[in-house]
């Protein structure tokens with residue numbers, strides 16, 4: 017038996033390691049995706065004052081601290097039964113949109129995009145942001161860097177720090193926005209919209225106009241009908257900051273729609289002995305193992321799933337692109353995981369447009385950004401869409417607001433089971449008896465999980481955007497017969 | 505909690521130079537009956553006592569710490585013992601969260617003339633700590649964290665205290 | 669190429685923020701790439717464990733190591749990189765003092781497992797399964813996972829560390845200063861914390877007057893005056909016991925410092941220093957009143973040791989002490 021280990025020596029949600037086992041015939045027998053790390057925030061936060069959670073839980077992830085900061089802050093509103101002033105809510109959302117712009121930009125250009133822009137079979141040393149630059153021009157590289165830089169400035173301006181922001185409080189936001197800041201951020205938001213439009217153009221020119229790529233996106237190896245989850249507003253439009261969680265079934269029909277505090281009725285987490293990470297699933301369908309389809313409680317929470325779970329997008333340019341997305345890919349829902357990259361760029365456009373809307377709102381500089389909580393705290397749930405999936409923070413406190421119970425269902429975790437399944441599917445479709453396992457081939461396997469932008473690979477959110485994957489092919493005795501290294 | 509009969513507690517005493525250190529002297533010279541479990545450390549005033557010293561004592565093997573100074577209003581540096589009062593109160597609350605029992609750290613007042621009070625406090629504290637058992641913090645932190653300690657039912661309340 | 673000194677960057681139990689922070693030096697990263705041969709940086713560059721294992725001991729000029737030590741694998745990597753490096757830098761608060769993940773020392777592995785794999789409201793575990801340290805045997809082969817520790821340790825508690833770079837994460841400017849110092853061979857004495865000597869208060873623009881308090885407030889309970897010291901207004905602020913380096917970022921958005929840069933120069937235990945400072949602003953000489961005032965400090969240990977619990981004198985909370993005796 018052969019065994020292929022894809023070991024990204026990286027850890028955000030800890031190390032992630034993929035094991036692909038081949039049988040004697042050389043066909044894929046099984047795949048396992050192992051997360052060997054646990055940090056236990058749910059346990060050591062007990063005893064802490066609830067209001068500290070936005071500043072504690074952001075340390076779960078240095079790539080998306082803003083998401084934890086925001087989910088925690090919203091859970092605190094709920095916990096203290098307090099309504100933040102309207103300006104505070106808008107500031108939070110504005111801050112959050114700046115985060116989305118930088119996060120989606122980096123993923124598209126540095127992590128997922130290179131596969132398409134440079135090509136899935138291109139030499140591995142070109143499949144990175146430098147390759148993207150070579151293909152579409154030097155200008156784009158500096159644009160990506162500039163986009164990250166300017167939006168990080170917004171995050172610092174509003175949230176206090178570039179990494180691990182601090183401004184979220186129950187009932188509001190620690191600092192109001194000055195007029196000067198507003199002007200500066202408005203300029204940045206405009207640049208973001210232009211940049212997002214340009215990114216859509218790249219998807220068009222490079223991916224959609226290349227039939228080979230379109231065929232690949234539509235191919236069976238990357239197609240997996242499952243349930244889709246996403247936060248929606250009252251019009252069932254995509255929303256990252258607030259709303260209800262909507263789940264659609266593999267046929268695209270609404271399966272359920274729940275308010276954050278109802279999440280335990282809908283989500284449960286399965287435990288396996290070979291991983292420190294749990295596998296969330298839809299409670300009302302049940303855990304049926306690693307299988308796709310309507311009978312299996314497996315769901316995903318990604319840019320693709322958010323589009324599938326919604327009826328539209330609230331900003332005009334993104335809505336137009338949303339419509340074109342489904343027209344091009346044969347209607348809703350789209351089950352092609354590689355289309356997630358396109359969905360991500362559509363979300364980038366939405367985040368940029370929404371950011372501009374918010375910063376132009378006259379109320380945004382209102383100095384009243386705090387409501388002092390007066391109710392006795394009890395229990396609170398906060399949900400936001402992290403770029404990598406629906407993020408849920410759930411707190412229970414004593415009457416002083418000291419945490420007694422904490423439960424977290426984190427972005428990437430939602431996708432743990434579907435990622436495993438996608439890898440297996442792609443590997444099974446691509447690796448057969450006698451197949452020479454090449455670098456490009458393994459890259460195509462990895463493309464299956466890369467589309468989820470799983471957090472343990474978020475590290476590649478940095479330039480030059482490469483992450484090593486060690487791929488070891490072993491024979492039945494465990495001897496190494498092939499060794500390949502991968503960049504993603 | 506089981507009896508620890510063969511256990512001799514180690515108590516570190518931080519004694520103010522102007523009062524309790526003299527009280528200790530007095531207790532000694534007048535041959536008052538007093539357990540030999542306390543190691544004295546003289547400080548110029550309880551107000552000079554950095555909480556770090558207390559933590560260090562506990563970590564390095566003390567089973568209890570006794571801080572003694574001049575009675576309120578009688579500190580040679582006017583405010584020092586009030587400062588100690590506030591610090592030790594806050595330190596005790598902090599230590600409680602670490603799972604260190606309240607009785608292990610004690611703040612008392614004794615004037616230079618109060619030899620008997622001194623001797624009695626040391627005796628009381630020795631007994632209290634004998635009852636609590638060893639603290640043994642060094643052992644706790646030297647393990648590299650691999651081993652999972654068996655938690656005996658009798659030490660359960662201790663865990664609850666930690667969570668408080 | 670090979671004439672350039674070799675270096676490595678590694679993350680153990682880390683959130684990744686320190687890695688992102690390194691990239692915050694932007695284009696200067698190219699200077700680093702020019703000056704050194706980066707042989708191992710899992711976050712950013714191709715490179716594998718074997719590339720490190722084949723090196724001679726001490727062949728790496730330096731390693732920037734971020735993240736705490738919390739499982740067998742972290743521990744093994746720390747030992748390996750220590751051996752291979754002339755200079756080992758504990759990079760960021762996790763490696764330096766344990767940081768937020770170090771709050772794990774308020775609990776232990778059993779408590780973690782009980783809640784996460786059994787009792788949490790979303791956990792569905794009818795067979796009472798738990799991750800098995802060492803790994804799992806599938807019919808098709810063994811899959812390894814490292815053993816999980818009771819106690820979070822700092823890098824300096826498991827191997828010899830040459831320098832510490834504080835902050836969660838360190839600010840890009842501080843990182844660049846440290847890298848420049850290394851490149852120019854302009855290093856302080858071994859064991860130093862690379863950073864400023866003063867406290868966050870010294871960098872904080874808020875007006876400081878006499879502090880006298882009858883009550884403490886939690887950050888959500890009041891809207892503080894934006895110009896005046898937060899501690900003076902009753903909000904616990906670790907600026908008084910924290911090394912400067914960030915430029916007092918948090919107080920500038922009306923939020924108190926929580927101490928991510930660790931203790932200031934000469935201080936052994938950040939929590940004890942913070943505690944002392946807080947005790948000294950209490951305005952009372954009456955034991956009962958003092959207790960009432962202290963009631964408004966709701967989580968003293970978790971506040972004073974927010975970032976430095978593993979690095980503190982006591983390292984962790986008690987855990988079945990009797991059972992730890994032989």
Ligand code: SF4
Pocket residue numbers: 075078681682683684685686687734735760761762763767768769835836837
């Ligand atoms: S020090 Fe802070 S930023 Fe760095 S790894 Fe630890 S938690 Fe993340």
Ligand code: SF4
Pocket residue numbers: 868869870872873874876896897898899900905906907908916919924925
């Ligand atoms: S205590 Fe805090 S708010 Fe006050 S001066 Fe120091 S850092 Fe600034």
Ligand code: SF4
Pocket residue numbers: 177836868907910911914915916917918919924925926927928929
């Ligand atoms: S103010 Fe304090 S908590 Fe905030 S960044 Fe600076 S050192 Fe860290």
Ligand code: FES
Pocket residue numbers: 520521522523548549550551573574578579580581582584585
């Ligand atoms: S001089 Fe004795 S307590 Fe101050």
